[in-house]
Amino acid sequence: MFPGSFMMGAKDRLLPPSVPYRFFVAAVVFHLAAWSVLAWAGADAGLGFVGGQGPVLAALHLITLGTLATTAMGAAIQLLPVATRRPLGPVWACKAMFVAYVPGVAVFAAGLASGTLVFQHLGAGLCSIGLGTFGWLVARNLRKVDDLPGVTRHAWLAVASLLLLVGLGFALVIDFTRGILADHGGIAAAHAVLAAYGFMGMLALGFSYVLIPMFILGSAVPDAVGRRTALLSAIGLALGAGGAAFGLGPLAALGALAGLAATFVYLRGMRDTLKSRMKKRLEPFFRMVWVAWALLPLSLLAALAPALGAPLDPWGTLWGFLLVFGWLLSFVTAILQRIMPFLASMHSSALGGKPALLSHLSPKLPVDIHLACHGAALVLIIAAILGGWVWPMRLGVLAGLAGAVSFGVYTIEVLRRYLSHMAAAAAAHHEG
Secondary structure, X not given: OOOHHHHOOHHHHOOOOHHHHHHHHHHHHHHHHHHHHHHHHOHHHHOOOOOOOOHHHHHHXXXXXXXXXXXXXHHHHHHHHHHHOOOOOOHHHHHHHHHHHHHHHHHHHHHHXXXXXXXXXXXXXXXXXXXXXXXXXXXHHHOOOOOOHHHHHHHHHHHHHHXXXXXXXXXXXXXXXXXXXXXXXXXXXXXXXXHHHHHHHHHHHHHHHHHHHHHHOOOOOOHHHHHHHHHHHHHHHHHHHHHHHOOOHHHHHHHHHHHHHHHHHHHHHHHHHHHOOOOOXXXXXXXXXXXXXXXXXXXXXXXXXXXXXXXXXXXXXHHHHHHHHHHHHHHHHHHHHHHHHHHHHHHOOOOOOOOOOXXXXXXXXXXXXXXXXXXXXXXXXXXXXXXXXXXXXXXXXXXXXXXXXXXXXXXXXXXXXXXXXXXXXXXXXXXX
16 A cells, blocks of 8 residues: 555645644643643642542543544544545545534533532534544545455444444433433443444554555555454454443453453554654654553553453452553654644645755653653553552652643644644745
8 A cells, every 4th residue: 555555646645734633632631631631630649540420430421532532533524535536435524523512511521529410411413423433534535445455344343333332422421411321431331442443443453554565664564454453443442342331251351362362463553663764763753652552451451350250349449540541642742743744845836946855843851741740640640540549649640641641742832833834835925
């Protein structure tokens, strides 16, 4: 696929820059909001968290619905039409999706933090409209695509997981007051599996087969690798979510093992691509990719403990943290770090002249600080969860908050440099 066929004519299929960037900026704001809510909640709230309304659940959804899913939306609406060479859908639909979804996330999180049912129901409804629109756009784009199995099969799994997780999410919200579920915890675990490993995980794996080779100038991952990881992932999702929903721990454990098998095939494919790369020195964003790749199998190993009967405190808490704040947040911030200046560079030649260099658009200090703070937060909070210690939790949350602030500075600086380049290009074009 790379480098010829994927990038050929890519500029002709670019959306107006304001469309994907509104999603990316919202994702960065939600990232900062999540760590801020955790800092406000206090260290005691995070220790032993295994569910229930309150600020910790709100912060969790600010990351999952806010940072992770919003980034996925912004990346998908831009990358899918480039990769598949087929239109995604009308631009107004992408804008309408944002208008419904992003306020919905904020309202839903406020409802979870305060226990206000009206906010929860309203936010859940708005989020469902946004996610439903996203699923429709993706399905519309993939309908007749049969030459990109590494991307499309994972994207279809993501769409299927999205439909299921939205249904389970509504049931969980209603269950807070109506008590309609026999096992709220089991359904919540199934919801988490479908949301993190299913929706976000499948998008992460599928887009990896395009983005990683493109960014490192490596060879394309063979289609057979994508087919295998999609098949193993489908088996793992069915077993894991089904086992969690019906309280069948051994079945859920088999799902985790199938997920580990998929992870092994995926990482081996990524290793082969790395070996073939033309860029011998990896860019700074790849440091976060290494962290994410290390924590993906660790999250699946951690899932085995509660599936086989270990107490949810601390093992369920550890699994959720490794899954959301470890693997997914590390991977998504890595992709954001790279894709924001990448798209800015592609748009920067719209008025003629040379495009802005990635090195000029990407300040290094903020991402260095973010990496250090994010890594410290992971180590400290994992230690706090396992040991039941307050001080590491408190320091870890503060480190995460500092990292989120630094990543926000990086985002502002990328946009400032891009706008400065475009203003200079406009002036030169006018004079010409």
